[in-house]
Amino acid sequence: MTEEKSLYERLGGYIPIAATADDLTDRLYVNETLNSNPAIKAFHDKHEKAGFKYILTNWVVQATGGPQVYQGRPMGDAHSHLGITEREFDIVMTECRTTFYKFNVPEKELEELMALLWSYKDEVIKGMSHAKDPAQRTAA
Template identity: 45%
Template sequence: MSEQSLYERLGGAYAISGAVDVLIDRLHVNQTLNNMNQGVKDFHVEPYKAGYKFMVTAWSIEVTGGPKCYIGRDMFEAHKNLGLSEYEFDVTAHEIRNTLYSVGVPPAETNEFMDIIESYRGMVVGKAA
């Protein structure tokens, strides 16, 4: 029997979408992120929330070994105009890790997912184009 993918070990689409639901709610009220970066603050508004949850869910499903379903831009294109700092990336990663803890994701899967997040740092952090 082959080893299960991270997607399967996380519980599949329903569990991932539940975690993303919590995460995006947390990001939308994170004052550090919203007060430091106007681009982030402009994006963290109610009309974008459902779409943001959908995109993050689809991205998370795909990068964890689930079905190909992400229809968004690559991470560089999606973030290049935000001018995100290392600190803002760290704050976001902290929210992701805490969300995984709060929804009961085991340590091994949390660490594996956080390794994926960290692998995108160079595509997400940078000066606004």
């Protein structure tokens, strides 16, 4: 019996993940509802998209079983100052799904990605970190 490939491998590796992170970042930076949160707007104004794309790509690669090491802060710490609401989290999730559809992510992998992202909801909204890095978390 062969072992199933990692989500990272099934997504095609680093380049397709980077392309998806690139598109998603562009969507998030121009989303009017997200930018109506002054803390999110200030973050977008202060931080170059290129740097955010790099961090996001590395996070997704590591979280999906790839070789890249995410060196950013834990999710709760990284988002605690933004005051993200449930509505804003839901908007980000909708943007994620839209991006995954745009890149024709197969349904099984799309649902695994969404479950992984949803597993961080409390940390992102409440600013509490339960795991030090994405490799310590498994999708439900």
